[in-house]
Amino acid sequence: MQIGILALQGDFIEHQHILERLGVRTRQVRLPAHLEGLDGLIIPGGESTTIGKLAADFGLMEPLRTFALTHAVWGTCAGAIFLSKDARRPQPLLGLMDIQVQRNAFGRQVESFEIDLDVPALRQVEEEVRPFRAVFIRAPLIERVGPGVEILATLPDGRIVAARQGHWLATAFHPELTDDTRFHRFFLKIAEEVATLDLDVPLSR
């Protein structure tokens, strides 16, 4: 199992460190050729406008979409925006997940926060039930999800902050900024499931 991390900009090294701690081989992805042979991809936090522009300028948009059809992909914060079909403003998006996101939904940096979230799906990787400490940095919200999109976590007031559509995962917060590896293990489980399917046809879309 080798997982790529889109390394155009943002906190890709934090993701890489967690995966390495979990004993997974990793590779930084900056050009289309770097996707070759990977079993999954993480799109990190950062500035979604910067990541989108660089992906477009270096010919990554179509290769990423093609890769995503047959592999697990997870976007955190900016990565979740980049995966979405709709960010309510013109900027390059992969347009894969049937979610509408609102950028900077909580306001400016002084409104950034951490909070304990209940994420039932994490029981698939660890039986012990405990909250997940989620770090929101100028974070987006998932305002609407389409049919076939599973809501994984909400804030106490019900607003959506994590979702899954088939083998694609989006979180508005940053599991890579904590020592809690459960979300990364959850993603690796999805990547392994997809890898064993040996897909000829896209799972979703």
Next chain:
Amino acid sequence: MNAEKGTFKVKVGLAQMLKGGVIMDVVTPEQARIAEDAGAVAVMALERVPADIRAQGGVARMSDPELILKIMDAVSIPVMAKVRIGHFVEAQILEAIGVDYIDESEVLTPADEEHHINKHAFKVPFVCGARDLGEALRRIGEGAAMIRTKGEAGTGDVVEAVRHARRILGQIRHLQSLPEEEVMAYAKEIGAPYELVMETRALGRLPVVNFAAGGIATPADAALMMQLGMDGVFVGSGIFKSGDPAKRAAAIVKAVTHYNDPQILAEVSRNLGEPMVGRTVASLAEHEMMAGRGW
């Protein structure tokens, strides 16, 4: 909600999101949009870029909040702004208008020659300049959530940024070679808080994100700072004092992402037009050096 705002984790967290990116000085909303379109991860809103502060002289202060607010309205990326060293009321004002990061900057005329701002007292995060490890850890001790090299702003000469980056990284390597019983004496020697020195030793890097700043003017300069081990770059006068700012800005963004790929660096360096004219640091008189402000 049991939400906690303004924690050190979320302050450092924003800087982590800026890594591998370029933060650009802008003096108008139009420049801010050019920077965002070019791929900047954030902009630094100010009335005069350092090169003009140098040329025009006089007391350099926090910018008019009206200008900063207009720039905040113009772009979706984070907006930073500068306050004078030690001027905690300027910082309170910038926090009140909601800037995303405050740069307590030697580029402005210092308000206090002995004390920097107690940055723990704020919810908004701070970035501070440093020339060496001791200075970096003193600022972190005061609550800075991000460090940048001081370099020598407004010159277009990268030599001081290189000096400061090499010094900080070299001191960290030296620190890691010390047996534990020698760490306290080293902390005393560099004038840094012991706990932060121990943390740096364990991590093998500063405990917060460390950008390069002060004199970066070309894609090659930016890639040089990245290869030396910086987490990202600030470009001040280098973009909007050049012949074709939009093109140069986009080229520097690409150079920071592909800093290890000489083919791409060669491609993005072509036909950028005139760089900023600049001044060599060696030609500056002692009183013209900004990096010596603060301690």
